[in-house]
Amino acid sequence: MSFDLKAHLKQLSETPAPSGHEGPVRDVIRAAWSPFVDEFDTDGLGSLIAIKRGSGPEPRRKIMLCAHMDEIALIV
Numbered sequence: 001m002s003f004d005l006k007a008h009l010k011q012l013s014e015t016p017a018p019s020g021h022e023g024p025v026r027d028v029i030r031a032a033w034s035p036f037v038d039e040f041d042t043d044g045l046g047s048l049i050a051i052k053r054g055s056g057p058e059p060r061r062k063i064m065l066c067a068h069m070d071e072i073a074l075i076v
Contacts, residue, residue: 018073
């Protein structure tokens with residue numbers, strides 16, 4: 001399974017995502033990451049939570065990646 005990081009970053013940077021309206025960029029991330037994760041959830045504030053379950057013996061280590069989806073947007 002290949003992943004074109006350059007194309008993904010280009011698509012992310014071209015997708016509008018002002019604060020409070022992150023839906024389009026959330027959809028881009030969900031589509032790109034779906035082959036790599038087991039499930040997605042969206043919380044009440046619109047944060048996208050992607051879960052990838054480990055396959056090793058218990059107890060498994062947990063890793064959290066946290067980033068902003070929104071961008072600065074100004075009305076002039």
